[in-house]
Amino acid sequence: MNQIGEQLQVMYLEYWNRLKGALADGNVNLHSLSNPFLIDADEPYQEASIKVLFVGKETNGWGQYIDHVDREPEEAICDLQNDYIRFRRDGKWGHTPFWRACRIIYDKLNTGGPKDGYMTSNLIKLDQNRTRPSPEVEEIICNNFPLLPYEIKILSPDVVLFFTGPYYDDRLQRTFAGSVLDSVNGMPLNLLCRVIHDKLPYHSYRTYHPGYSLRGNKAKVARFDPVVDAIVNLVLQKY
Template identity: 30%
Template sequence: MNIQKTNHQLLELYKSKYPNLSKSLTEKNKSLEHSDKATNPLLLKIDEKYANANFKIMFFGQETNTWLGEQNNGEFSGQIEPVYNLYEDFFLSDNCYSYGGQFWNGVSRSVQLVEQELNEKVGVVWNNIIKVGKCGKGAPFASIQEIQFEHFNVFKEEIEILKPDLLVFFSGPNYDSQIKKAFGKIENITVDGFTERQLCEIEIPNLVRAFRTYHPNYLWRNDINKFLQPIVARARRICINV
């Protein structure tokens, strides 16, 4: 995978969507208190670790809060380049893992188990199912989410560009409606030993294999390895084309 070409494709995708997104979010933010205002969107970028990996996973969280807080108090700025570069500073540099949050611990554990199973390094890209969060904590208002899904529903294009072998949604069952808005028609397939809310395989037409389980905050309290083992097993089957 050519790093420069891939990142250029991502950046051009975002630039093509930004004018309408910017117009709608800027207008919406005028009517909201600071903590409820839309922050900047999560824009993806890759490095050599992802590009050179033989097996690639895209991990989805829920939403990002106060993204690019150094500018405009984290409120949506309408700029692309600073937001795009923030991904490298926070994620590609591995600074995210120094925060010690359970989400990042969950990603780290997942990668560790898959690498042990496959006996090779795994490429990782981080995404959020709600790409435009808010300046305060938690999910943004439904009206902000509607703007995202109308003007910045770039998930399928991101996957086409980045070509992950597996998607893992650490978003929990309460975000299934957002997954459906992002990808359209999907089917949740139960996994033996788990309820659909706990863990399911998601069938997304014409896309790669995917799983959805709880946010790692829950998983760490409930034997996280048990929830990850079916995902690890699927990674093995993908590698041997089964």
């Protein structure tokens, strides 16, 4: 495991038992929860000229938390990080909107760079029944497993793109307390905005999940182009 992976593992260990205890106190049905989405940095990310982190909403299934909850935390965390690396290298879901969008934007920012040299994470680290947790369970997860700001600190990306859409803005602004959503190039705020916070790099933006525009007919797909162009042009002004 590389240095970034080790730093992430230490941070994950700090919160593992805290989440477990809070879920037990809240009498949450553990069978309804996915595994935590724990990441590790593969070599291509470390070699990319412009380091990009894409942040989704929550997983749409990622194994079952119940299978790992009572294991030794170090072993469980290591296995989940290895699952992330295997998933990324396998590329089985590369055709889906989220991963297509990541690849499109990353490639435009890193012309000729290492293949798939970007990172991904989630705003909410566990899903419930393959979708966003109930408000009560979401509170427990996010209050006791507040990993994303620490992942960003460890990964030190140049660009963070939140593919979370406006309906997750409440969670986004609670994760980054005091953050401001600012308009970009006169585009509607719900379509694209810059997320301003001292724990985020300057180039941090929130837009819709790519499933909004990259799933369906060509007319829908074309809606994604202005968002991509705006983000890429803003970032490349610096480089």
